[in-house]
Amino acid sequence: MITYLSNNTDVILAALRQHIVLALLPVLIGFAVALPIGYLGVRFPRVYHPLVNVCGVLYSIPSLALFVFLPVILGTKILSPLNIVVALSIYTVALLARTVADGLRSVDELVTQSATAMGYRRFRRLVDVELPVALPVILAGLRAATVANISLVSVGALIGVGGLGQLFTRGFQLFYLEPILVGIIASIALAAVADLAIVLVQRLITPWSRV
Amino acid sequence: MNLSYLFDAAHWDPTLSGGIPQLILSHLGYVALALLIGTVIALPAGLYIGHTGRGSFLAINAGNAGRSLPTLGLLMLMVTLLGLGLTPVLIALSVLVIPPVLTSAYAGMRSLDQRVVDAARGMGMRPWQVLTRVELPMALPVLMSGFRSAALQVVATATVAAAVGLSGLGRLLIDGLAVNDYSRVLAGAIVVAVLAVGLDLLLALVQRWVVSPGLNPSPKGPS
Amino acid sequence: MITFEDVVKVYPGGSTAVDHLSLELPTGKTTVLVGPSGCGKTTSLRMINRMVRPTSGRVLIDGRDVAEQDEALLRRGIGYVIQHAGLFPHRTVLDNVATVPMLLGRTRKQARTDALGLLERVGLSAEFAKRYPAQLSGGQQQRVGVARALAADPPIMVMDEPFSAVDPVVREGLHREFLRLQKDLGKTIAMVTHDIDEAIKLGDVVAIFRQGGRLAQVGTPREVLANPADDFVAEFVGRDRGLRSLSFESAADLPVRPxxxxxxxxxxxxxxxxxxxxxxxxxxxxxxxxxxxxxxxxxxxxxxxxxxxxxxxxxxxxxxxxxxxxxxxx
CATH class of the missing domain: 3.10.580.10 (CBS-domain)
Known part of the structure; x- marks a missing residue:
């Protein structure tokens, strides 16, 4: 294992770097898109159930199929990283739009009513009261989406762009254990670090929910 | 991009090896076995942890830890260790089932109204009766939602079986990709998605059938 | 008769919930354990059906130590009513009431037929039978809770704050039903409440507990109101105990004018x-x-x-x- 690591440091680091970009960029994009969509699901109650169902269907599309298929729709090259980024953004939206809606719906009616009674207008109330109160739920969804993305990127290796996943396919083709193990460990570690980072941010910005 | 592969009757010949019906069957076979194995392991563990409160840390973190495990990597690792075959695929897919089932069984047991459990004991139910007649039926909605999300995930992920030479709907994706036949890839993606949605609907029906109407947020009844 | 013999309950961590309790609950009467929160009344009550085990001392029912009896069988012979009723949300009202008879091996059909009669007894019409607990008001749930406890016709009822989760008007109605039922049935009832008025109204015997799990006074409501054993009891039964004690004085020999x-x-x-x-x-x-x-x-x-x-x-x-x-x- 040590020999493999020292002989292939550059390859591993490049794979890791690609993995980070491919996994986390979609989290940012997906989060930005999911916020307004999730809000719509709360603002217009009739939208909520269709929204949940559409998200469910989107999430059930196999990642491999989406990776392969996006080039056909987007006109990108099959080896373009853009396919992975768009696909994972779609998953992130599917996961987070629902979480945002659920988080906002979980805000105590008494809290929003008293905010309204104090003279808050709708948008200001959303930013000052509802979003902060819903934040623990939303951030829990963000953690799940981030961790899922990090593990999903590897599947891209089957079409040639998969960050650490390329270590899996290489090891598989050569019947060689080390790259697979290194890939798995690095992927899990990356997920753990990202997860921890979000937890720390959450502790920092929601001091009231600290136990 | 077109739907010609999907709508070509020849590909729907049920006797054809590699035809869509047989691929669906083998795909569902992997899914069913993985769900069975994963549930047999995770359900008792989750119920036990939820009931006793011992090992809560494990149950709470199983969800995130499980999600962070790259299934493709695990699958290829298992193949490298055990050789090609059904076993490595089932291991990788079962590992996918464990976290949601474990977490939801735990959460379901923890969410129980303890006053009701107290009443059940106080009325003279034995521990096994309390579990099967009161706790399990009450935890069922949460449990079922965990099982459904596990099923959705496994249906989608079982496509990777084809990457290590097995059957299932992943064949359409992998083989189509290999020969640049996007119509075949599209057919695979659509069939998998339809299968996932169909299975979820089926499980929703099962849920409606096994979960008491009294547990719905606003139960309807003869009033 | 239910007998507490020098019962002590010390929880892990050292807090004493019940401190050398000796008490007799007479057969066919309602004994109300009352006191401020943390006085050990609920812990004592729950020892009767072995939901709590004493650290030392014994609890006897008609001379038999409950600790020597099969836990589940003992409980099936004791009606159990708790605050918020604790109804099974996944079972209909009828099946809730039929629970203990079915545990005791009666057929579903028989148990359900009996349950219908019991619902009527507690003032609920048959139309409630097929509903689920979530479709009932708090007062109705509590009635079902009482019917469920009565279902196997147990000689003893253990009731833990059975009426405290409903509003005063509903509680008033439940009190009337309770007194009417108890007049007919003559069960041996042990009830816990924190409400002294409820204790005086419903109890044949009132046992007043003080903090630390010690018994302060036992007696009929009239005795307790007329002669509080100490300042704690006097304070607990309230300043207007003189006026309230008139509830027990008959107007029969009050002289009248033309x-x-x-x-x-x-x-x-x-x-x-x-x-x-x-x-x-x-x-x-x-x-x-x-x-x-x-x-x-x-x-x-x-x-x-x-x-x-x-x-x-x-x-x-x-x-x-x-x-x-x-x-x-x-």
Whole structure:
């Protein structure tokens, strides 16, 4: 294992770097898109159930199929990283739009009513009261989406762009254990670090929910 | 991009090896076995942890830890260790089932109204009766939602079986990709998605059938 | 009879919930354990059906130590009612009530038929049978809780704050039902409440607990109100215990004045008073006092069983009567 690591440091680091970009960029994009969509699901109650169902269907599309298929729709090259980024953004939206809606719906009616009674207008109330109160739920969804993305990127290796996943396919083709193990460990570690980072941010910005 | 592969009757010949019906069957076979194995392991563990409160840390973190495990990597690792075959695929897919089932069984047991459990004991139910007649039926909605999300995930992920030479709907994706036949890839993606949605609907029906109407947020009844 | 013999309960961590409790709960009577929160009343109650095990001492039912009996069988023979009823949300009202009979091996059909009768007993019509607990009001749920506890016709009922989760008006109705039922059934009942008024109203015997799990006083409601054992009990039963103790004094031998003393007393054709509050010989002095105070003329009218006025009481008569009684019974 040590020999493999020292002989292939550059390859591993490049794979890791690609993995980070491919996994986390979609989290940012997906989060930005999911916020307004999730809000719509709360603002217009009739939208909520269709929204949940559409998200469910989107999430059930196999990642491999989406990776392969996006080039056909987007006109990108099959080896373009853009396919992975768009696909994972779609998953992130599917996961987070629902979480945002659920988080906002979980805000105590008494809290929003008293905010309204104090003279808050709708948008200001959303930013000052509802979003902060819903934040623990939303951030829990963000953690799940981030961790899922990090593990999903590897599947891209089957079409040639998969960050650490390329270590899996290489090891598989050569019947060689080390790259697979290194890939798995690095992927899990990356997920753990990202997860921890979000937890720390959450502790920092929601001091009231600290136990 | 077109739907010609999907709508070509020849590909729907049920006797054809590699035809869509047989691929669906083998795909569902992997899914069913993985769900069975994963549930047999995770359900008792989750119920036990939820009931006793011992090992809560494990149950709470199983969800995130499980999600962070790259299934493709695990699958290829298992193949490298055990050789090609059904076993490595089932291991990788079962590992996918464990976290949601474990977490939801735990959460379901923890969410129980303890006053009701107290009443059940106080009325003279034995521990096994309390579990099967009161706790399990009450935890069922949460449990079922965990099982459904596990099923959705496994249906989608079982496509990777084809990457290590097995059957299932992943064949359409992998083989189509290999020969640049996007119509075949599209057919695979659509069939998998339809299968996932169909299975979820089926499980929703099962849920409606096994979960008491009294547990719905606003139960309807003869009033 | 339920007997507590020098029972102690110390929780892990060292806090004493029950401190050397010795108490007898007479057969066929309602004994109410009452006290402030943390006084060990609920812990004591839960020892009767072995939901809590004593650290030392024994709890006996008709001379048999509960610790020597099969836990589940013991509990099936004791009706259990708790706050918020604790109904099974996934079972219909009927199946909730049928639970214990079915545990005891009765057929589903038989258990359900019996359950229907019980629902009626607690004042719920058959239309509630097929509903789920979530479709009932708090008061209705509590009635189902009582019916469920009565289902196997247990000689003993253990009731943990059974009426405290409902509003005062509903509670009043449940109290009436309870007294009516208990008059018919004559169960041995152990009940916990934190409400002294409820204890006095429902209990044949009241056991007052103080903090630290010690028994402060046991007696009939009348005894406890008339002779509190110490300052704690006096404080706990309240400042108006004198007035409340009149609930136990009969109006039967209260002297009345002739109707003619009140010139403008209006009677209807049947001789029933109009515009005045009335009482019968069977009522309590508390009611008479209340009527005399709220009447602008300071008068309460006594009527016979048919409601025909046969005398009046002025409020100073009441004061004299009470003073005379005080002299008779020092």
């Amino acid at each position: 109707l003619s003393e009140v010139g403008d007393l209006e009677l209807d054709d049947a001789g029933r008073p109009v515009g005045y509050g009335s009482f019968t010989r069977a009522d309590s002095l508390r009611l008479v006092t209340d009527l005399a105070i709220i009447s602008p003329a300071g008068i309460a009218v006594r009527v016979d069983a048919e409601g025909v006025a046969d005398g009046i009481v002025r409020h100073h008569d009441l004061v004299d009567h009470l003073a005379a009684r005080r002299r008779e019974q020092p």
